[in-house]
Amino acid sequence: MDEIRPILTVDVVLFTIRGSDLCVALQRRDREPFAGRPALIGGYVHVDEDADTLATAGRVLRDKAGLAGLFLEQLATFSGPGRDPRGWSASVAYYALVPEARLAPVLERGSEIVPVEAIPPLPFDHERIVAAGVRRLRNKGAWSSLPAFLLPEHFTLPQLREIYEVVLGMALNDSAFRRKIDELQVIEPVAGAFSRASDRPARLYRLRQEALQEFNRMV
Amino acid sequence: MDEIRPILTVDVVLFTIRGSDLCVALQRRDREPFAGRPALIGGYVHVDEDADTLATAGRVLRDKAGLAGLFLEQLATFSGPGRDPRGWSASVAYYALVPEARLAPVLERGSEIVPVEAIPPLPFDHERIVAAGVRRLRNKGAWSSLPAFLLPEHFTLPQLREIYEVVLGMALNDSAFRRKIDELQVIEPVAGAFSRASDRPARLYRLRQEALQEFNRMV
Numbered sequence: 378m379d380e381i382r383p384i385l386t387v388d389v390v391l392f393t394i395r396g397s398d399l400c401v402a403l404q405r406r407d408r409e410p411f412a413g414r415p416a417l418i419g420g421y422v423h424v425d426e427d428a429d430t431l432a433t434a435g436r437v438l439r440d441k442a443g444l445a446g447l448f449l450e451q452l453a454t455f456s457g458p459g460r461d462p463r464g465w466s467a468s469v470a471y472y473a474l475v476p477e478a479r480l481a482p483v484l485e486r487g488s489e490i491v492p493v494e495a496i497p498p499l500p501f502d503h504e505r506i507v508a509a510g511v512r513r514l515r516n517k518g519a520w521s522s523l524p525a526f527l528l529p530e531h532f533t534l535p536q537l538r539e540i541y542e543v544v545l546g547m548a549l550n551d552s553a554f555r556r557k558i559d560e561l562q563v564i565e566p567v568a569g570a571f572s573r574a575s576d577r578p579a580r581l582y583r584l585r586q587e588a589l590q591e592f593n594r595m596v
Numbered sequence: 597m598d599e600i601r602p603i604l605t606v607d608v609v610l611f612t613i614r615g616s617d618l619c620v621a622l623q624r625r626d627r628e629p630f631a632g633r634p635a636l637i638g639g640y641v642h643v644d645e646d647a648d649t650l651a652t653a654g655r656v657l658r659d660k661a662g663l664a665g666l667f668l669e670q671l672a673t674f675s676g677p678g679r680d681p682r683g684w685s686a687s688v689a690y691y692a693l694v695p696e697a698r699l700a701p702v703l704e705r706g707s708e709i710v711p712v713e714a715i716p717p718l719p720f721d722h723e724r725i726v727a728a729g730v731r732r733l734r735n736k737g738a739w740s741s742l743p744a745f746l747l748p749e750h751f752t753l754p755q756l757r758e759i760y761e762v763v764l765g766m767a768l769n770d771s772a773f774r775r776k777i778d779e780l781q782v783i784e785p786v787a788g789a790f791s792r793a794s795d796r797p798a799r800l801y802r803l804r805q806e807a808l809q810e811f812n813r814m815v
Binding site for chain 1: 600601602603604641643644646647648649670672673674675676677683684686688
């Protein structure tokens with residue numbers, strides 16, 4: 378009985394922000410089951426090349442989305458006899474954050490970027506995995522530097538606040554937000570760098586090295 | 597290549613509190629690899645009977661520790677080619693909380709209860725799994741009703757504070773603790789019930805039904 382092994386896959390909830398929408402990348406499946414249906418980006422664990430399931434997630438993102446160097450964290454493992462028609466399966470789910478400016482290779486490989494409020498019916502238990510990803514992002518986003526991984530390397534404080542507002546799904550008081558960001562000590566000004574996108578030049582910031590290292594990153 | 601399937605197991609970090617020590621149950625392995633070595637309680641996923649890996653964890657706890665109806669939550673999945681000499685493997689790790697008063701069947705089945713500060717070298721990556729469990733428990737314990745699952749059904753406020761102190765690893769101010777517990781709204785007095793363990797009778801409390809339902813429980 379020990380020798381009937383379940384299927385082991387990895388699925389990635391790839392989050393980005395477009396305008397004021399928190400979005401997920403969905404890719405049409407190129408094989409059965411559910412060929413042609415949009416689903417999360419994922420794949421089998423390859424025992425001959427993957428160092429662990431985090432490496433599987435990294436490989437899948439490189440091969441199927443053209444992305445590397447993202448924030449990537451394990452979400453949870455979803456399992457059971459009914460989620461995949463091929464048999465008893467477990468999928469180790471990850472979520473990743475990609476700034477909108479880096480979406481080109483994702484779109485080139487045929488992914489759609491869909492607001493989390495408008496996700497179509499998905500195969501397997503991918504809707505459940507997306508919902509778990511949104512919950513995790515909202516919980517973590519409230520007290521960590523995590524939403525900043527959705528921004529380009531340099532950003533203004535108003536841009537940062539907007540990203541937090543989208544992730545948390547609520548408007549934030551600007552001075553309370555600035556106090557919170559000060560407390561977290563996760564960003565630093567970029568010496569001499571200003572954004573000229575609005576009327577007044579706005580100072581540009583970046584994540585501090587310590588904040589970057591606090592998190593799992595793709596190899 | 598898709599058909600070389602990894603090994604899929606479940607391991608459970610079974611926490612309890614003895615005196616003022618946060619402890620974990622370790623069981624000597626009854627088969628290779630690492631036969632005779634103390635390790636976490638775990639086992640293979642049985643695709644013919646388990647509804648998911650949570651059900652595997654429940655079955656393993658029933659069969660190997662004589663326990664049911666505990667707080668049980670998924671921790672993370674640990675994986676790779678090197679953690680198990682039988683080949684590329686993934687273990688979905690759970691943690692469970694058991695009150696000391698319910699340890700008899702665990703001890704009868706040959707488990708040892710070991711303080712987390714005195715864990716011996718463990719096979720596989722079980723030390724890493726225990727460390728992840730301790731981190732999760734300490735993080736969650738700070739703001740949830742979770743530590744109360746380490747107590748008998750009825751408990752006094754001083755008993756509850758002691759459990760929080762052990763879980764968090766620090767002394768707590770009594771009135772600040774009571775305010776925090778009030779805020780959480782997770783316990784309620786048991787009508788007319790008092791403990792006579794100390795000089796003055798102390799009111800007995802229990803977890804509210806809503807607090808119980810908030811968490812995964814074993815079926």
